[in-house]
Amino acid sequence: MSDIDLVVKQSRNIESLLKTHYHAEGKGLHQLITSCEERLPHDVIGKLRFIATMRNKVVHEEGYKLEDKAGFKATCKDMTDILTPRANRFLWKLVGAIVLLSTLASLAIYLIHWDNIKHLF
Template sequence: MTHNFTEAARTIGFVVPPARHIEKQLRQLGYLGTGLHQLANSAHGDFDADVIRAIRKIATIRNKASHEDDFLMSGHDKEGFLETFHFVDGELQARIDLRARKGGVDPEQRLKQQKDTIANWVIAGIALVGLLVWHLH
């Protein structure tokens, strides 16, 4: 039992820091969410499907390592995880670097923010009209 506990702790120690790094990069790019799956949802549409799939793979492995008592990774699994991490890290870092060179939010992120702002104003306007109609009756 101690051996499995030790191996599980090693697996968590192997998986969690890279997953946190990806979370940090996604938040740095302005995406929202309480975990990698939600952050991937927020970033969906701004990145190719293979990047989003890779983020979800990292999230799933991190969740399994954290919550499943019998989750262990072979050497091959660890190599695959690191390969996936380096792929995502490279894609996100390229986007961060692009934004830094342009002096702010990149155009795709700016457009997403503008659409979100417009959507929020439309919802607020509809709510206001609804209150006005309700008040007049």
């Protein structure tokens, strides 16, 4: 994959996340970041600016080579992970507890009434 393909695909994904989940507006990645800066975690703004700058350099500067592809990919993955909304851990624990309790309750009911229902099998 060429530098341009890599950078454009990664930045397009981040642009989509900013527009969808942070209501960003603008044409380029820098404008999108600026428009939703107050809704973003403060520690990611610099990394997002780095991605936007690399994107602009790769696309607009003739012969520019991305020096650290692995670092760029890692930064993009980190930003994608941070910007992608997730359900609260409490919610997942609650769902797990409900499933576990309902399974245990069903098992208890079967064990208590096994003599009455075993002829069905």
